[in-house]
Amino acid sequence: MSSVFMPVTASTQAVQTDHIYYVLLAFSVVIILLVTALIALFSIRYRRGSKAKRGALPPIMSKEFEIGWTSATLFLALFIFWWVSSSQLSALVAPKNALEIHVVAKQWMWKTQHSNGAREINELHVPIDTPVQLIMTSEDVIHSFFVPAFRMKKDVLPGRYTETWFRATKLGVFHLFCAEYCGSEHSRMTGRIVVVDKDAYARWLAAQPEGDDLAKEGETVFRARGCSGCHSETSKIHAPKLNGLYGRKVQLSDGRTVTADEAYLRDSMLMPRRDVAAGFEPIMPSYAGILTDGEIISLTAYIRSLSGNEENSQ
Amino acid sequence: MTDVVINGELPLSREPSYLGAGHTVASWLGTTDHKRIAILYAATITFFFFLGGIAISLVRLDLFTPAGDLLSDDTYNKLFTFHGVVMVWFFMVPSIPGTFGNFLLPLMIGARDVAFPRLNLFSWYLFLAGGFCTLYALVVGGVDTGWTFYTPFSTMFSNTHVIAAALGVFIAGFSSIATGVNFIATTHMLRAPGMKWFRLPLFVWSIYATSLVMVLATPVLAVTLLLVIAERWLHLPIFNPDFGGDPLLFQHLFWFYSHPAVYIMVLPAMGVVSEIITCFARRRVFGYDFMVYAMVGIAVIGFFVWGHHMFVSGQSPYASIVFSFLSFIVAVPSAIKVFNWTATLYRGQIGFEAPMLYALGFLGLFTIGGLTGLFLASIPVDVHVTDTYFVVAHFHYIMVGGTVSAYFAGLHYWWAKITGRLYPDTWARFAAILMFFGFNFTFFPQFIVGYLGMPRRYHVYPPEFQVYNVLSSAGAFVLAAAYLLPPLYLTWSLIWGVRAGRNPWNATGLEWKTSSPPPRENFAVVPHIDEAPYQYHPEGVAPEHVGENYRTQGDQT
Numbered sequence: 001m002s003s004v005f006m007p008v009t010a011s012t013q014a015v016q017t018d019h020i021y022y023v024l025l026a027f028s029v030v031i032i033l034l035v036t037a038l039i040a041l042f043s044i045r046y047r048r049g050s051k052a053k054r055g056a057l058p059p060i061m062s063k064e065f066e067i068g069w070t071s072a073t074l075f076l077a078l079f080i081f082w083w084v085s086s087s088q089l090s091a092l093v094a095p096k097n098a099l100e101i102h103v104v105a106k107q108w109m110w111k112t113q114h115s116n117g118a119r120e121i122n123e124l125h126v127p128i129d130t131p132v133q134l135i136m137t138s139e140d141v142i143h144s145f146f147v148p149a150f151r152m153k154k155d156v157l158p159g160r161y162t163e164t165w166f167r168a169t170k171l172g173v174f175h176l177f178c179a180e181y182c183g184s185e186h187s188r189m190t191g192r193i194v195v196v197d198k199d200a201y202a203r204w205l206a207a208q209p210e211g212d213d214l215a216k217e218g219e220t221v222f223r224a225r226g227c228s229g230c231h232s233e234t235s236k237i238h239a240p241k242l243n244g245l246y247g248r249k250v251q252l253s254d255g256r257t258v259t260a261d262e263a264y265l266r267d268s269m270l271m272p273r274r275d276v277a278a279g280f281e282p283i284m285p286s287y288a289g290i291l292t293d294g295e296i297i298s299l300t301a302y303i304r305s306l307s308g309n310e311e312n313s314q
Numbered sequence: 315m316t317d318v319v320i321n322g323e324l325p326l327s328r329e330p331s332y333l334g335a336g337h338t339v340a341s342w343l344g345t346t347d348h349k350r351i352a353i354l355y356a357a358t359i360t361f362f363f364f365l366g367g368i369a370i371s372l373v374r375l376d377l378f379t380p381a382g383d384l385l386s387d388d389t390y391n392k393l394f395t396f397h398g399v400v401m402v403w404f405f406m407v408p409s410i411p412g413t414f415g416n417f418l419l420p421l422m423i424g425a426r427d428v429a430f431p432r433l434n435l436f437s438w439y440l441f442l443a444g445g446f447c448t449l450y451a452l453v454v455g456g457v458d459t460g461w462t463f464y465t466p467f468s469t470m471f472s473n474t475h476v477i478a479a480a481l482g483v484f485i486a487g488f489s490s491i492a493t494g495v496n497f498i499a500t501t502h503m504l505r506a507p508g509m510k511w512f513r514l515p516l517f518v519w520s521i522y523a524t525s526l527v528m529v530l531a532t533p534v535l536a537v538t539l540l541l542v543i544a545e546r547w548l549h550l551p552i553f554n555p556d557f558g559g560d561p562l563l564f565q566h567l568f569w570f571y572s573h574p575a576v577y578i579m580v581l582p583a584m585g586v587v588s589e590i591i592t593c594f595a596r597r598r599v600f601g602y603d604f605m606v607y608a609m610v611g612i613a614v615i616g617f618f619v620w621g622h623h624m625f626v627s628g629q630s631p632y633a634s635i636v637f638s639f640l641s642f643i644v645a646v647p648s649a650i651k652v653f654n655w656t657a658t659l660y661r662g663q664i665g666f667e668a669p670m671l672y673a674l675g676f677l678g679l680f681t682i683g684g685l686t687g688l689f690l691a692s693i694p695v696d697v698h699v700t701d702t703y704f705v706v707a708h709f710h711y712i713m714v715g716g717t718v719s720a721y722f723a724g725l726h727y728w729w730a731k732i733t734g735r736l737y738p739d740t741w742a743r744f745a746a747i748l749m750f751f752g753f754n755f756t757f758f759p760q761f762i763v764g765y766l767g768m769p770r771r772y773h774v775y776p777p778e779f780q781v782y783n784v785l786s787s788a789g790a791f792v793l794a795a796a797y798l799l800p801p802l803y804l805t806w807s808l809i810w811g812v813r814a815g816r817n818p819w820n821a822t823g824l825e826w827k828t829s830s831p832p833p834r835e836n837f838a839v840v841p842h843i844d845e846a847p848y849q850y851h852p853e854g855v856a857p858e859h860v861g862e863n864y865r866t867q868g869d870q871t
Contacts, residue, residue, distance in 0.1 A: 004781075007766045017694045021765070024692065028685040035656060035681050039674065042659035043666075046595070054661045061657065066601045066650075073649045077688075081642040084692040085635055091694075092631050107471070141467040142561060144626065144701060148767025151698040155627045157562070158466060159555020162628040175776065179626075179701040179769045181460045183471060184387045187772035271558055288556055 010170035010195065011150035013091060018151070020084055027080070094165035098133035099126070102214075104293045105136065105143035105156040107182060108189035113297065117217055118208035122191035124176065126168055127201035133165040135262065139293050144180035147193055153179055159270075161262050168195040218302025221295045225287070239284070240277050246307040251278040265300050324827045326816065327838035331734065331831040346431035347834055348416050353732075354438050355412035359405050360801070362445065366400035367794065369393045374790040377783045382773045390773040391458040392474065398461025403483050404445050406713055407575065410582035411493060411528075412441070414724050415521045417732060419497060421825035421832065422515050424506025424841040429499035437492035444486030451478035460771060462572075465553035465564040469545040477543055484539045487532045490578075494528030497521055506824070508843035512606070515823055515847045516599060519606050520585025523613040527574045527581070531617070535571035538564065565627055569620035577616040579713055580680075581609055583720030584651060587673045590727050591655050593821040594670035595662030598848040601654045608647035608654075615644040625696045634693055641691035648684050652677065667819075668742030672723030675750040679715025683708060686761065704764025707757045715753055722749070722800060729804065730818045734831045735811030741803040748796035755789025822849055 009015060045052045101124065104111040112124045126132050136145060136156040145164070146153040149172075154164040178189035196204060222228050230239035245260050253276045258264050267274055269291060272284035291299070332349045335341070342350060373393050376384040385393070416434065420427055428434050451457050457479040459468040468476050501522045505514075514522075542564070544550045551557030553564050592599045599605060621629060621637030655677055664670070686708040689695045699705060726742055729735070763782035768775055775783070817826040828837050 005762055005765075013694070017698050020692055021689070021695055024689050024695065028682075028688070031685060032678075032681060035652060036678065038656050039659065039677065042656070042662070043664055043674075046659060046662045046664050048596075048663045048665045052661075054663075057661065061600070061660070063601075063603075066604050066654075069653055070604070070646065070650055073653075074643075074646045077642040077646055080688065080692070081639055084694065085638060088635075088693045141471050142464060146701070146767070146769060148698070151694070153626045153697050153700065157555070157628055159559075159561070160628070175767060177767065177769050177772075181391075181462075181464065181467070181701075181771045183458070183467060184391065186391070187382075187387070187769075187774045190776075270556070274558065 007148045008170070008172070008174065009149070010168055010172065010174055011147075011152065012167045012169060014149065014151040015169075016087055016091070016151075020087065023083075024080070094133040094163070095131040098131035098165055100133050100135060101126070102297045103134050103136040103145060103156065104139060104297070105145070105178070105189075106139040107141065108178070108185040110145075110176065110178075110189070110191045111294070113214065113294070114205060114208075116205060116208075116213045118205055122176075123194065124191070125194045125196060125201060125204050127198045128168050128171055128195050130198065130201075131165055131167045133163060136162050136164075137266075137293055137297075141182045142180050143178045143182050143189065146177040146179035147174055148177070149174035149193070155180055161266070168193075171195050171197065214298050214301035215305035216302075218295075218298035218300070218305075221291075221298050222302055225291065225295070227299070230284070237283075238280060240280055242303050243306045246304045248307075250275075252276060253278045253280070253282075262300050265303060266296055269296060269299065324841055325838050326829045327833040327835065329833035329835065329838075331829065332834050333734070333831050335834050344435075346427070346435055348420050348428045348431065348434060349732075349832065351434050351438055352413050352415075352417035355408060355416060355441070358438075358442060358445065359409055359412065362400050362404040363797075366397050366405060367797065369397040369400070371790065371794055373397065374787040376773070377775075378787050380775050380777045380780050380783075385773070387773050388458060389456075391460075391771070392452075392456035394771060395457050395460050396452055399448060399457070399479060399483065401713075402461055402575070403486050404441075404448065406579045406717060407486075407490060408441060408493075409579075409717065409721050410586060410724065411497070411521060411524055411578075412438075413721075414517070414586065414728065415493070415497060415524075415582065418728065418825055419500055419518060419521055420504065421731075421828065421836055422518050422823060423501065423504060423509050424824050424837065424843065425500065425504035426835050426837070428496050429503055430496050433492050434496055437489040437496070440489035440492065441486050444482045444484070444489060446482070447485060448479050448482030451475040451482065454478070462568060463539070463542055463564075464568075465542065465545070465561045466555070466559075469542055469553055477547055480539045480542055484536055484543075487536045487539075490528045490532045494525035494532070497525040498529065501525075506841050506843055510843075512603070513843055513846050515585075516588035516602070516605055516609075517582075517585035519609055520581045520588070523609045524578050524581045527578050527613050527616065531571045531574040531578070534567060535575075538567040538571065541567070562624075562627060562629065565624055566620070569623045570617075573620040573623065574613075574616045576709075576712065577612055579717050581612065583676065583680075583717040584609065586720045586724040586727075587655065587676050589821075589823070590669045590673040590723050591658050591677075592848045592850065593727070593819055594665045594667065594673070595659050596664075596850045597658050597660075597662040598846075598850060599654065600657035600660070601650075602846070602848075604650055605654055608650045611647040612644060615640060615647075619644055622691055622696070623700075625693050626700055638691050638693050642688070645684060645688060645691070648680075652681050652684070666743075667726075668737075668739055668746050669723045669727035669819075671743055671746035672719050672726065672749075675746060675753075676716055676719040676723060679711050679719060679750075679753065683711030683716055686711065698767075699764055701769055702764040703760040703768050703770055706770050707760035707764060710757045710760075715757070719749070719753075722746070725800070725804075727819065728825075729807070730814030731825055731830050731832070733808060733811075734814055735807045736814045736818060737807040737811055738803055741799065745796055745799040745803075748799070749793065752789055752793030752796045756786050756793050757789070759783075759785040759789070822847060 100115055102113045110122050112120045138156045138158040143156040144153055145156055150166045152166050154162050172195055174193040176191035176193050230237040231242050248260050249257050250260050251257055270288040273282050276282045332347055376382050454475055456474055457476055458474045459472050459476055541552050545552045551559045553559045553561045588599055619641045621633055622641045625634045759782040763779050768779045814830045816829050824841055
């Protein structure tokens with residue numbers, strides 16, 4: 001529900017966050033009333049020249065008293081921390097079957113892309129009651145993807161991926177804001193989240209101008225940008241093969257081991273000398289400034305598809 | 315005037331007051347007297363306070379309408395950046411330490427000056443140089459990064475005068491460090507005979523704890539700003555991810571200073587309020603030891619909570635949980651202080667002169683600011699409200715409701731000591747009450763609109779947020795009016811005010827045992843201390859009636 005004091009509640013997380021908010025609010029009101037009441041009471045009763053009894057402090061107002069309320073406050077703080085954090089831990093990781101959507105932020109626009117390649121600008125259609133995972137990166141400065149109705153916010157950084165997820169519970173159109181200050185038109189970097197029912201989403205997706213799906217698009221980029229010259233099965237150049245690479249552990253030439261995830265693949269395209277796979281010469285040139293973020297996302301999707309586990313991501 | 319020791323009073327000096335010790339400009343600009351340096355700081359920060367205030371008044375005026383008709387996007391961004399930079403580094407950080415710290419620390423411990431008087435003057439010149447450097451950035455076109463200078467925006471994308479602004483803050487940082495070193499040395503070396511650590515007034519403890527934080531945290535800010543300048547000016551890849559840099563590194567470094575900086579701003583305020591509440595309640599402060607431990611505890615734990623500014627930044631969720639835990643812990647000593655101030659009122663003889671009204675205002679607003687800190691320490695709530703007006707409201711409750719209230723409390727409380735004059739108390743009470751209500755009108759609506767989802771630093775905003783912005787802007791002008799009053803009646807009092815005696819509030823504390831205003835050397839004889847502070851009544855006996863109160867009548871000579 002929404003009111004003049006509360007934003008609309010449109011995701012599972014929103015319910016939880018509001019719950020914590022109400023409890024903290026009630027707790028704060030009690031403390032404020034207590035402190036205000038005591039100050040008001042003392043101010044009136046012990047105003048200068050009043051007839052109230054004073055004398056020495058009663059023996060209960062001693063060091064033990066002080067230790068008592070210190071411990072009580074500490075215990076209360078620990079309890080609230082425990083209660084809040086335990087509800088947080090369960091929501092940390094997106095469900096396995098989450099719908100994956102890529103987000104690229106730039107000054108001052110949001111570009112979103114669905115798994116079949118359909119793109120939107122400053123808008124995102126999502127189905128209701130479905131976990132949706134956002135994989136986000138920025139082309140320039142730090143932005144932040146903020147949907148108040150979902151109580152969800154995550155910074156979007158250049159040069160790396162950040163992830164978050166939500167499960168919408170209400171049909172409608174909701175605000176999307178950029179919450180991290182990003183320059184002149186920061187306050188105009190807004191958009192709409194459109195939550196539709198599952199059938200409508202399928203229909204909407206089908207009606208989009210048929211972009212190739214991401215992996216297919218990546219395959220085109222793979223050839224167009226010359227990646228296939230070294231990395232294809234038939235190439236004579238000694239370069240790592242990409243079949244089955246995604247998600248595997250990769251031994252590096254300096255002895256470290258990394259998992260070939262999205263961040264690693266991105267780094268390998270843009271900074272190939274940083275993490276050289278063991279047994280290969282560092283001969284790959286950097287593609288920084290050549291590949292756009294959109295192309296990197298497509299290439300990554302293509303490489304993932306070569307591992308044949310596209311559904312089973314993350 | 316007398317030079318006979320009566321009733322534990324010190325003989326007064328026959329020397330002219332520090333104000334009468336020279337009337338030339340050179341006698342001010344070349345002074346090494348801690349009291350005159352305090353006045354120099356006061357004049358400078360007042361200038362910056364009103365400058366920052368004008369900037370934010372324009373912002374609030376613009377926010378009356380959702381479309382932001384008054385200003386362009388870039389002007390709006392430059393104005394809130396200017397407000398933040400000026401208010402944080404050129405008003406809040408030096409406010410209470412630079413003025414009351416300088417003026418009172420030597421007086422309160424029975425010293426003739428700070429440990430390094432020339433370093434003290436030098437630190438004011440550094441502050442001035444930093445201020446002018448940052449003002450230069452404004453005059454030639456402004457800065458639009460926000461006071462936080464987040465990378466890579468500040469280093470690679472902003473087309474404004476980031477280097478000049480950052481350099482100004484960098485220079486002012488050295489002023490902080492020099493002041494901190496000076497106060498630490500002063501507190502250690504120059505306490506009068508018998509002034510043991512646990513006989514120090516709480517204000518001295520607060521300045522001491524603040525100085526430790528200044529000395530330990532500010533160098534990190536200096537390094538961080540240098541890195542920003544290096545990347546922006548020399549194109550060294552530090553935060554730029556295209557060359558393997560890390561934009562998040564900046565946030566870690568920045569908040570490693572800027573969170574402790576919150577305590578640089580609020581600890582001295584706690585010290586001021588402790589002095590005033592005891593004086594106007596005519597009570598010993600409740601739980602003196604705990605007040606000291608709480609301040610030191612806040613100063614120490616304050617260094618380990620910086621990550622709570624970064625819950626949505628992409629830092630590890632496990633790190634976030636640790637920072638959340640520590641943030642809940644740091645709330646405890648603050649809560650203890652609120653309870654102790656409240657308990658100090660119990661069985662007092664409470665008077666409601668202007669300083670006490672400001673101090674009680676502090677107590678209420680600081681409590682709200684502290685409690686909303688718990689919301690922000692809770693990760694799920696913080697994810698929703700970080701970078702919204704909820705955060706803006708929260709830190710203004712701490713910084714403005716807390717520190718600025720305490721600054722005005724201290725200004726009124728020690729005005730008689732500093733200038734030797736009394737201000738019109740009715741006007742002062744009126745200003746205090748107006749300030750309290752103006753403040754709440756301005757900032758309380760921001761909690762609501764923040765939770766509704768309005769991001770901070772937004773020039774245009776959806777129309778459903780307008781009602782709260784109108785309330786907030788209207789309140790801001792009430793608040794601005796309240797801030798204009800004290801300069802008027804305080805200036806009036808300099809000429810027409812009644813002359814104050816040495817101790818118009820009838821307070822304890824060494825600063826009240828010398829004349830108002832004090833002579834250059836502070837004390838005619840070195841005081842000897844043989845009791846704990848705040849002896850408003852003998853041990854174990856609280857007075858039933860005003861007449862029985864120990865030290866009731868203010869000294870009128």
